[in-house]
Amino acid sequence: MNDVAAxxxxxxxxxxxxxxxxxxxxxxMVSLYDILxxxxxxxxxxxxFLGFALFYAFAFYAGGQKERSPLAWGMDILxxxxxxxxxxxxxxxxxNVFSRAGAITNLDYAIAACAIILVxxxxxxxxxxxxPLLSLIFLLYPLVxxxxxxxxxxxxxxxxxxxxTLQYLSPEGILGSALGVTIEYVYLFVIYGAILNRxxxxxxxxxxxxxxxxxxxxxxxxxxxxxxxxxGLASGSAVANVVSQGVFTIPMMxxxxxxxPKAAAIEAASSTGGQIMPPVxxxxxxxxxxxxxTPYSQIIIYAIMPGLLFYFTIWFAVHWExxxxxxxxxxxxxxxxxxxxxxxxxxxxxxxxxxxxxMGVGYSMATTVLxxxxxxxxxALVHKKSRAQVTLMNLIDALREGFQDSISxxxxxACAGIIIGVVVQTAFGLKISTLVIDASMGQLWIALILCAxxxxxxxxxxxxxxxxxxxxxxxAPAIVKMGVTVAGAHLFIIYFGMMxxxxxxxCFAAFAAAGIAGANLMETGWESCKLSIAGLVVxxxxxxxxxxxxxxxxxxxxEGVSRAIIGTYLCGVGIGLFVFSDKDFSAxxxxxxxxxxxALSLVxxxxxxxxxNATLVSGLACSLAAYAMGPLLRPHDRGQTI
Numbered sequence: 001m002n003d004v005a006a007x008x009x010x011x012x013x014x015x016x017x018x019x020x021x022x023x024x025x026x027x028x029m030v031s032l033y034d035i036l037x038x039x040x041x042x043x044x045x046x047x048x049f050l051g052f053a054l055f056y057a058f059a060f061y062a063g064g065q066k067e068r069s070p071l072a073w074g075m076d077i078l079x080x081x082x083x084x085x086x087x088x089x090x091x092x093x094x095x096n097v098f099s100r101a102g103a104i105t106n107l108d109y110a111i112a113a114c115a116i117i118l119v120x121x122x123x124x125x126x127x128x129x130x131x132p133l134l135s136l137i138f139l140l141y142p143l144v145x146x147x148x149x150x151x152x153x154x155x156x157x158x159x160x161x162x163x164x165t166l167q168y169l170s171p172e173g174i175l176g177s178a179l180g181v182t183i184e185y186v187y188l189f190v191i192y193g194a195i196l197n198r199x200x201x202x203x204x205x206x207x208x209x210x211x212x213x214x215x216x217x218x219x220x221x222x223x224x225x226x227x228x229x230x231x232g233l234a235s236g237s238a239v240a241n242v243v244s245q246g247v248f249t250i251p252m253m254x255x256x257x258x259x260x261p262k263a264a265a266i267e268a269a270s271s272t273g274g275q276i277m278p279p280v281x282x283x284x285x286x287x288x289x290x291x292x293x294t295p296y297s298q299i300i301i302y303a304i305m306p307g308l309l310f311y312f313t314i315w316f317a318v319h320w321e322x323x324x325x326x327x328x329x330x331x332x333x334x335x336x337x338x339x340x341x342x343x344x345x346x347x348x349x350x351x352x353x354x355x356x357x358x359m360g361v362g363y364s365m366a367t368t369v370l371x372x373x374x375x376x377x378x379x380a381l382v383h384k385k386s387r388a389q390v391t392l393m394n395l396i397d398a399l400r401e402g403f404q405d406s407i408s409x410x411x412x413x414a415c416a417g418i419i420i421g422v423v424v425q426t427a428f429g430l431k432i433s434t435l436v437i438d439a440s441m442g443q444l445w446i447a448l449i450l451c452a453x454x455x456x457x458x459x460x461x462x463x464x465x466x467x468x469x470x471x472x473x474x475x476a477p478a479i480v481k482m483g484v485t486v487a488g489a490h491l492f493i494i495y496f497g498m499m500x501x502x503x504x505x506x507c508f509a510a511f512a513a514a515g516i517a518g519a520n521l522m523e524t525g526w527e528s529c530k531l532s533i534a535g536l537v538v539x540x541x542x543x544x545x546x547x548x549x550x551x552x553x554x555x556x557x558x559e560g561v562s563r564a565i566i567g568t569y570l571c572g573v574g575i576g577l578f579v580f581s582d583k584d585f586s587a588x589x590x591x592x593x594x595x596x597x598x599a600l601s602l603v604x605x606x607x608x609x610x611x612x613n614a615t616l617v618s619g620l621a622c623s624l625a626a627y628a629m630g631p632l633l634r635p636h637d638r639g640q641t642i
Contacts, residue, residue: 020060021396024403027052031188035366043098046175047091049183050119053410054083056403057122079118086115090168090175098170109161112168116418119174123415126408131466134458135418139163142426152431166421173421174414178469182413185286186465188369190409191402195373196351198398200386204345205230206248211338215329218322220256221263224249225270225314232274238464238501238509240405241271246516254517257327261520264513265502265527269314272501272509272532275464276494277307279356284468286365288490291472297360302487302549305561306495306538309568313534316569316578323582344385351376412466423473433478440482447482448492448543451475452536455496456503467497484543485551492539499535502528530577537571537605538564544611563616567608570623574602580627583634593633600626 013021030048034040058080062068068076089111090097097108116139120132143163146155167173196202206227213222227249231241246267253263275281278300281288285303289296321327351372358368377395380386423429432454440447454475459467471493479489501509504525514524529536542548547560572578576598579585589597604622607615 016060017400020056020404021400023052023056024400025396027403028191028399031183031366032370035370041094042180043094043171043175044091045183046179047087047094049187049410050175050179050414051084051087051091053407053414054087054118054122055080056407057126057411058083058118061122061125061407063121063125079121082114083118083122086111086118086168100169104161104165104169108169109164112164115168115174116164119411119414119418123408123411127412127415127463131412131415135415138419138422138428139167141422141428146426152434155426158425163422163425166425167418172417172424174417176417176420178413178417178420178466179410181287181290181469182409182465185290185365186283186409186413187402187406188366188373189280189283189286190406191399192351192369192373192376194398194402194405195376195395196348198394198401199376199380199389200345200383201348201351201376201380202231204341204348204386206245207336207341207345208338211336211341214335215332216319217329218256218258218318218327219329220249220253221258221266221318221322222315224253224263224267225311225318228267228270229274229277229311232271232277232280238268238272238275238498239512241274242267242509242512242516245271246513250513250517257325258321259519260517261514261523261527262321264517264519264524265510265531266314266318267516268502268507268510268513268524268528269531270311271513272498272528272535273307273310273314275498275501276303276310276535278303279352279359281307281464281494284464284494286359287465287468288494289359291468292486292490294487295360295362299487300356302551303491305548305550305564306491306534306542309538309564310532310534312565313568313572313577314531317531317572320577320579320582324585345383347379347382348376348386350379409463409465412463413469416466416470419470420473429473429477432474433481436475436478437481444482444484444543445540447478448484448540451479451492452496452539455493456500459497459500464494464498467500468494471497479543485546485549487549487551488543488546491549492543495535495539499529499532502532503536504529530575533571533575533577534568537568537609540609541567544609559616563608563619566623567605567619570601570605570608570626573626574598574605580630583630587634589629589633593629597626597629600629 027049030040030045034045058076063072063076100108120135123135124132142155142158143160146153147157149155168175206223209223209226209230213219213226216222224245228241228245231245232238246264250263250267253266254260258266275284278285280286281303285296285299288294289299354372354375355368358371359365363371377390380390436447436450439450455467455471458470458474468490472490475493476489479492480486484492501507502525504510504522507525507528510525510528511521513519513528514521517524538548541560541564545556545560545563546552547557548564549560550557552560569578573580588594600622604619604626607619607622610619
């Protein structure tokens with residue numbers, strides 16, 4: 001039986017849909033009660049969210065690839081009910097449970113062990129194997145193999161009771177800060193994104209991107225770039241961006257002439273960039289503000305220039321690819337004037353401005369997003385085109401979809417809490433920082449490369465928020481100890497954590513785009529990695545030059561931003577992503593000269609990143625020499641035939 005009836009008839013609700021909707025509405029009511037009426041204890045609100053997430057994960061996510069048998073269904077429902085029980089065991093008696101240090105009962109230990117097993121399995125079902133496996137490795141560190149490791153990594157002896165106590169019988173571990181900030185900063189934001197989608201805001205942003213970019217060379221690729229940026233303002237997942245946008249933008253790019261791997265790579269890179277572009281950054285901006293105790297208004301100032309540089313490189317990559325293949329823009333009769341699009345839907349931007357404004361003056365994230373939701377609905381009612389979409393049923397569907405999209409984030413946050421708990425209990429973060437500093441031999445560039453590799457590995461397959469929470473306790477302290485600013489260190493881990501989405505061998509955003517385009521997975525992954533060159537290069541610039549983050553005096557800011565812009569472009573030239581002139585396509589340099597120009601470009605990029613006036617002058621000299629080689633050495637420019 002279909003869940004949605006034919007037009008004009010009453011909607012028919014299936015039992016699973018009724019249960020999903022009931023859970024979503026129940027949790028939303030709890031959240032509203034906590035925000036507007038009575039501030040619930042952290043243990044209560046976290047326990048309720050965890051219980052609902054565990055039940056949903058076991059009820060609606062199968063444990064394997066095959067369709068569930070009646071026995072499997074029964075076992076999963078029992079597991080879901082057990083998840084509710086272990087969560088509400090804390091909710092209903094948290095004061096006694098948390099205060100029983102030294103007198104913890106066997107039932108407490110059994111509950112804690114069940115909770116850990118259920119969280120690991122629920123995360124495996126909803127978010128994949130990577131994070132549960134990593135959490136299990138960390139969990140076994142103090143219990144099994146830590147005491148046998150050499151040197152600094154060696155731990156003392158930890159009993160299983162001590163580990164269980166921290167992981168679930170205290171306000172740390174599973175019920176710790178990772179789950180707390182996900183509930184406070186991410187859950188309502190996901191609901192807000194679902195409401196924007198349901199009320200036509202995302203459709204308006206797509207129309208605006210098409211109106212702005214459609215007439216230029218490679219217009220379809222530029223439309224994908226801008227629309228994915230807009231979509232990233234409302235979504236916390238690069239893969240979700242690819243799936244929702246790519247079904248429209250990738251076929252459009254292919255029709256214009258982009259190859260399947262190129263089209264998929266443009267969408268994957270653009271969607272990933274939405275997670276590092278202010279003001280929202282996939283909710284990572286709010287988490288960074290909380291974690292670093294830095295005002296939100298400062299976070300978006302720090303992140304604006306690196307975010308613009310990311311899209312600057314994608315834009316030029318699309319442009320030069322369009323020039324190389326002789327593409328033209330979309331016909332004007334297929335495009336709406338941007339002014340008309342803004343008149344019909346411009347107020348949809350108002351809720352995003354409300355978030356920036358309210359967070360900038362110090363309102364809590366929860367209050368801010370609730371106000372933004374109300375503003376988004378009011379703006380949708382004002383616009384004639386979206387007015388019909390503001391219905392009670394549409395709002396209920398948005399709450400259900402938002403809750404469903406939050407499940408993997410909630411289970412992943414609880415699972416990441418296991419890692420954070422072990423890091424705190426064993427001082428593992430301090431050990432990693434010391435090892436990175438020792439291995440780098442005091443050289444910042446070595447430390448940054450080591451930290452970047454750790455970020456790329458640990459970030460594989462994780463949502464933006466969980467990437468940040470995990471890396472903030474493992475990697476950021478090491479970079480700060482090497483002299484990088486706190487803002488630079490935390491943005492560094494966000495950038496390289498997110499780059500795992502487009503960096504082989506595991507690049508889920510690229511794989512999702514490749515599936516839509518019918519392209520080779522690894523070829524798309526490498527193309528996406530090339531397009532995301534700014535995400536791999538710019539973090540090194542702002543680590544050495546805080547001016548890129550708009551920190552410091554104006555001369556330092558101008559110098560830092562100039563270094564980053566020129567250096568990033570030189571990197572693009574060096575890897576064949578950009579060129580200096582379209583004549584490089586029609587009249588290429590002799591092969592030895594091309595190789596020398598590539599070497600000059602890459603050396604110039606490295607010199608511009610290194611601090612000091614001498615390296616600045618040398619880097620600029622390399623860039624000028626590389627640019628001048630075209631007119632000087634190109635056969636066509638000397639009046640010769642090719």
